[in-house]
Amino acid sequence: MAGILVFVEQRDGQIRKASLEALSEAKRLAQAKGMPVSAVLLGSGVSQLAAGLGEWGAEKVFVADQPELAQYSPQAYAQAVAQAVAQAQPQAVFLGATALGRDLSGRLAAKLKVGCLPDVTALKWDGDTLQAVRPVYSGKALATVDGGHAVPVVVTTRPNVFAAQKSPTTAEVVSLPAVAVSGGYRVKEVVTSQGGELDVAEADIIVSGGRGLRGPENFALIRELAKVLGAAVGASRAAVDAGWIDHAHQVGQTGKVVSPTLYIACGISGAIQHLAGMSSSKVIVAINKDPEAPIFKVADYGVVGDLFQVIPALTEEIRKL
Numbered sequence: 337m338a339g340i341l342v343f344v345e346q347r348d349g350q351i352r353k354a355s356l357e358a359l360s361e362a363k364r365l366a367q368a369k370g371m372p373v374s375a376v377l378l379g380s381g382v383s384q385l386a387a388g389l390g391e392w393g394a395e396k397v398f399v400a401d402q403p404e405l406a407q408y409s410p411q412a413y414a415q416a417v418a419q420a421v422a423q424a425q426p427q428a429v430f431l432g433a434t435a436l437g438r439d440l441s442g443r444l445a446a447k448l449k450v451g452c453l454p455d456v457t458a459l460k461w462d463g464d465t466l467q468a469v470r471p472v473y474s475g476k477a478l479a480t481v482d483g484g485h486a487v488p489v490v491v492t493t494r495p496n497v498f499a500a501q502k503s504p505t506t507a508e509v510v511s512l513p514a515v516a517v518s519g520g521y522r523v524k525e526v527v528t529s530q531g532g533e534l535d536v537a538e539a540d541i542i543v544s545g546g547r548g549l550r551g552p553e554n555f556a557l558i559r560e561l562a563k564v565l566g567a568a569v570g571a572s573r574a575a576v577d578a579g580w581i582d583h584a585h586q587v588g589q590t591g592k593v594v595s596p597t598l599y600i601a602c603g604i605s606g607a608i609q610h611l612a613g614m615s616s617s618k619v620i621v622a623i624n625k626d627p628e629a630p631i632f633k634v635a636d637y638g639v640v641g642d643l644f645q646v647i648p649a650l651t652e653e654i655r656k657l
């Protein structure tokens with residue numbers, strides 16, 4: 337049994353929570369089979385993060401630390417991970433299903449000529465084969481899939497679904513040979529949208545607003561409620577298309593897929609494309625003045641009322657806690 341290799345994504349020297357979740361799930365599965373877990377970490381000036389991954393169960397950490405890897409380069413990153421695969425010979429490679437993880441997973445699978453199981457929400461062993469459960473048809477059904485015979489199978493894990501749990505061990509750090517960064521383009525500038533705001537893809541609580549808000553100025557209500565809850569601000573596509581809020585906040589089929597502990601939908605009808613992005617939330621609260629709104633079919637708690645009265649009252653009550 338060759339073990340599981342986890343690609344650990346970092347941004348500005350901070351390891352992404354989605355990667356720690358993937359690493360923890362890899363550890364749980366590997367332990368059940370007595371297999372090793374290794375990690376691969378890429379970037380510039382990231383070596384000092386490597387040993388710390390032992391805290392999360394990585395017994396070996398492959399590191400490629402070179403200035404050219406400071407920005408994500410699909411070809412170079414796939415090349416570096418492929419080098420780690422060649423050394424670790426894993427049965428599976430896990431990545432968090434972040435924007436970067438989703439892009440890299442497909443390239444890596446194509447490079448290795450193996451299968452890719454994207455955006456999985458559960459993993460288990462079937463004998464010695466890894467089986468994954470993943471939502472299909474916009475979350476209407478769950479498919480159980482495996483990667484066929486080609487190894488390693490590449491798997492991306494949906495953020496916020498798997499628990500990030502420490503499993504301390506001592507990590508051996510192995511340097512990877514430098515990769516050649518070539519290709520038809522180079523990143524000249526990275527523009528970060530609305531710095532400081534929580535990313536809905538990784539947030540534990542999300543307060544989302546839709547067309548029921550009537551205008552961009554009323555997102556202030558959503559932001560106030562989000563602030564008292566320590567939540568991220570989400571939005572329906574109708575609100576984004578109207579130019580009320582940036583696309584980075586959009587939840588749904590053509591936005592981000594989220595699985596927070598608590599999702600509060602305000603003035604959102606619950607179209608199938610919106611549900612595709614949030615129906616795996618653990619607890620869903622809907623605030624809508626229409627008792628027939630489809631969002632109530634997936635909501636655990638529903639408030640039938642005018643959001644312009646309900647949200648300020650809710651914010652006030654939570655502030656008192």
Ligand code: FAD
Nearest residue numbers: 546547548572573574588589590591603604605610625643
């Ligand atoms: P509406 O459907 O107009 O709903 C507004 C709701 O607000 C209503 O239920 C109304 O009762 C309620 N309301 C109004 N006033 C108040 C008030 N004062 N108090 C309380 N409630 C009030 N949508 C997404 O969200 N994400 C996606 O990623 C996405 N991708 C798409 C991809 C494709 C290919 C297509 C075709 C569509 C996609 N859509 C997506 C659009 C989707 O079909 C819906 O049009 C959209 O989700 C509707 O947004 P909404 O719920 O904010 O607006």
